Amino acid sequence: MDYPVKHQKLAGWANYPVIEADVATPGNYDQVRDYVAKNERLIARGNGKSYGDASLAPHVLSTLALRRMIHFDAVTGEIECEAGVLLSEILAEVIPHGWFFYVTPGIKHITVGGAIASDVHGKNHPTHGCFSNYLISFELMTESGKIVHCSKIEHADLFWKTCGGMGWTGIILSARFRLRPIRSTQMDQHTVWADNWEQLFGALSGRDSYEYAAAWVDSLAAGAQFGRGAVFFANHAEGQGSEPLVFQEKKPGNVPFTPPVSLINRWSTRIHNTMYLRKKPPGDYPVDLDSYFYPLDGVRNWNRMYGPRGFVQYQFCLPEQNAFDGIARALQAIQNSPDAPFLTVLKRHGERPAEAKYSFPIKGYSLALDFPRTRSIFSLVRKLDEIVWAAEGKIYLTKDAGSDKKMGRVEVADFEEKKWWSALKGRVETL
Ligand SMILES: Cc1cc2nc3c(=O)[nH]c(=O)nc-3n(C[C@H](O)[C@H](O)[C@H](O)COP(=O)(O)OP(=O)(O)OC[C@H]3O[C@@H](n4cnc5c(N)ncnc54)[C@H](O)[C@@H]3O)c2cc1C
Incomplete structure (x- = not known):
């Protein structure tokens, strides 16, 4: 063939x-x-x-050549497409008809198959959960080459193992899911500054009148300012009249080549953190949908800034009762290490359905950290693993490159098919 x-x-x-x-x-x-x-x-x-x-x-x-948009019902907001279709392509098609995703990650250049396999979450997890919440069904090719139709009723076990199952059940070929109605491409954003960890955690935990929330943490601030940051709350804005909506995608900047060394280090991070808050004053203001949901898509190839050695993202989630102290311990461990994360994002998470046991978020709080891949980074990763494990938390496998295998809290025995490779079964040999 x-x-x-x-x-x-x-x-x-x-x-x-x-x-x-x-x-x-x-x-x-x-x-x-x-x-x-x-x-x-x-x-x-x-x-x-x-x-x-x-x-x-x-x-x-x-799956990038499996990119057929199979059906979109502009009245009910149901969509069916092949697994290689990008979320950005769906947005271009559905926004003019007044539809958006119920759950979207902070990047639109991912495939529908990737969204299911990681069971992605957004800034509204407490109210809307993960991508699987709105997933009706998908077609999965298993090890034998058979195509299995999976939904919450048919082959439900395979359905739930595939959501968050990181590709270990087979190849998702196509999927059908529900969209949410929107009446505007603007968001009403409410920004709150917090002077320390107690204020930041308290701010993110309150204000349930906003559907969306995510906090930026100044991971290097110490002393009285330890844990300071800002929380960005938002709701979809009300309608703009009867004109069709237009998805205004920001024209992205670009990092045109990989510099010979990382541009990100403790000093550039300190400067960035000091400048960051100045650009985000507290208060209420409208923000366009692209800027609110996908700020990192504003710079193409931003991953090149970390130079040829690349970087390491570490994202963990702790149960509610252990989150305040556990995340503070993780931030302290980072400050005691030679490594500094450029971007630190805190999110709150709600309950997950009992069946969704491979979805990353548990009821509590998650912290995502981007570190340059220095020589010392994996000793910090081991230290963070210890803190997360002791606080009964877990890591997000879609971000992982060096944690202990147990940290995803996945029963490898649940994924019997031998064909599918994964870091849990043994890491691949790197160059
Ligand atoms: C800037 C940025 C922001 C992000 N923000 C968020 C966020 O807010 N929330 C969140 O949850 N995630 C977030 N992510 C992570 C991202 O959403 C996931 O890693 C997603 O799975 C990537 O999709 P992809 O199409 O690129 O898949 P890949 O990276 O190619 O694959 C990811 C996993 O999905 C599996 N997979 C992909 N396609 C299929 C298929 N057809 N069948 C079976 N398995 C498949 C792969 O085997 C792999 O295990 C972010 C990533 C970036 C770069």
Whole structure:
């Protein structure tokens, strides 16, 4: 069968680890079946925007040629498409009809297959949960090449193992899910500054009148300012009249090449953190949808700023009762180390359905940290693993590149099919 298979260097968004892999890009389901049948140690890959090794294996099946928009009902807001369609492509199609995602991550350049396999969450997890909440069904190609229709009723066990299952159940071929109505492409944003950790945590925990919330933390502030930051609350704005909505995607800047060394270090981070708050005054103001949900999409290839060694993202979630102290301990451990995260984002999470046991968020709080890949970073990762484990928390596997295998709190035995490769079964050899 004729479809492209290329031997190449491959990495996730953080450019670490880098491996050599065979990457196939089948364009139809027969070609997908052919590659699945012929290869072991295989994993699906969407747009490669997971940070670490989630979509790395000796054999990689890219879904980027499975990009058919199968059906969109502009009246009910139900959509069906192939797994390689990007969220950005869906937005361009549905926003003019007054629809948006119920749950979106902070990036729109990911595939629908990737959104399901990581069961992504957004800034409204307490009220809307993960992507799986609005997922009606999907078609999954399993190890034998059979296509299984999975929903919350049919093959429900496989449905829930696939949501957050990081590709370990097979290849998601297509999916059907529900969208939410919107009447404006503006958001009403309410920004609160907090002078210390107690204020920041308290601010994020309150104000339930806002659907969306996420906090930026100045991870380097010490002493009386320890844990200071800002919380960005928002709701969808009310209607703008009867004109069709227009998705105004900001024209992105670009980091045109990878500098020979990382531009991100403790000193540039300190300057960035000091400037950051000045650009985000407290108060109420409108923000366009693209800027509120996808601020990092505003700079293409921003991952190159970390230089050729790449970076490491560490995101963990702690149960509510342990979150205040546990996150403070993690911030303290970072301050005691030589490493400094450039970006630190705190989110609040709500209950998850009992069946969604592979979804990352648990009721509590998560912290996401981006570190340059220094020589010392993995001793800090081990220290953070200890803190997270002791506080009964877990890490987000779609970000992971170096944590202990147990940290995702996944029963590997639940994923019996031997074909699908994963970091939990053994990390791939890096270059
Ligand atoms: C700037 C930025 C911001 C982000 N913000 C958030 C956020 O707010 N919330 C959040 O939850 N995540 C967030 N993420 C993570 C991102 O949403 C996930 O990693 C997502 O899975 C990436 O999708 P992808 O299409 O690039 O998949 P890839 O990175 O290619 O793959 C991710 C995983 O999905 C599996 N997979 C992909 N396609 C399929 C398929 N068709 N069948 C089976 N398995 C498949 C892969 O095997 C892999 O395990 C962010 C990432 C970036 C870079």
